[in-house]
Amino acid sequence: MFATPAVGSRVKVTSQFRNYVIGMGDIREDVFEGIVLESYKNDRPGTFRMTGDGNMPIRVITLKYVTDLKIGGKVSKKVRSNTRTFKVESKGNKYIVVVSDGSYKCDCTGFSYRKTCKHSQAVKKLVEDK
Numbered sequence: 588m589f590a591t592p593a594v595g596s597r598v599k600v601t602s603q604f605r606n607y608v609i610g611m612g613d614i615r616e617d618v619f620e621g622i623v624l625e626s627y628k629n630d631r632p633g634t635f636r637m638t639g640d641g642n643m644p645i646r647v648i649t650l651k652y653v654t655d656l657k658i659g660g661k662v663s664k665k666v667r668s669n670t671r672t673f674k675v676e677s678k679g680n681k682y683i684v685v686v687s688d689g690s691y692k693c694d695c696t697g698f699s700y701r702k703t704c705k706h707s708q709a710v711k712k713l714v715e716d717k
Contacts, residue, residue: 588633588650588651588653589650589653589656590650591623591635591650592623592635592656592658593623593658594623594624594625595622595623596622596623596658596659597620597621597622597658597659598620598621598622598623598637598656598657598658598659599618599619599620599655599656599657599659600618600619600620600637600648600653600655600656601616601617601618601653601654601655601656602616602617602619602648602649602652602653602654603615603616603652603654604652616654619637619639619646619648621637621638621639621646622637622638622670623635623636623637624636624637624638624645624672624683625672627681630647631649633649633650633651634647634648634649634650635647635648635650636648636683638670638672638685638687643699644683644684644685644692644693644694644698645683645685645692645694670685670686670687670688671685671686671687671714672684672685672686673686673710673713675693675706675709675710677705677706680695682694682695682706684706684707684710686710686711686714691707691708691710691711692707693706693707
C-alpha cells in the first residue's frame, strides 16, 4: 500500500476497484490528477483528499485501491495562487470550497445538484470583497 502524499503535492493517482454499480462486479480503473488537500480530523485512516474536477470538486482517495501513485512535487507559486481551498463550517458540518480560475466548487450535496450553494456564495463574497 502507498503512503499518503504530502499536502500541497501535485499527484496522479490510478485506482482499481470492483464496480458493483455498473455491470456485475467488473474491475474498473480510474486515473485522477490534482493537488493533495488537508484532511479532516474525522477522515478514515488510509485515505486522503485531493482536488477534483467539475463533477467532483474534492476527491477522497482510498489508498488500498491505488495501483499507481505519481507525485510531481510541490505545487508552484503560480498554480497555488490560482487554486485555493477554504474550510466552511455550517450548522455543525464542515465543507471545502475550492476556488480555481474564478470557479467556485463545494463538496456539499446541494452543490452537486444545483452547481451553487450558500457555502460557495459566501466564499465568493469573501474573495471578491478583498
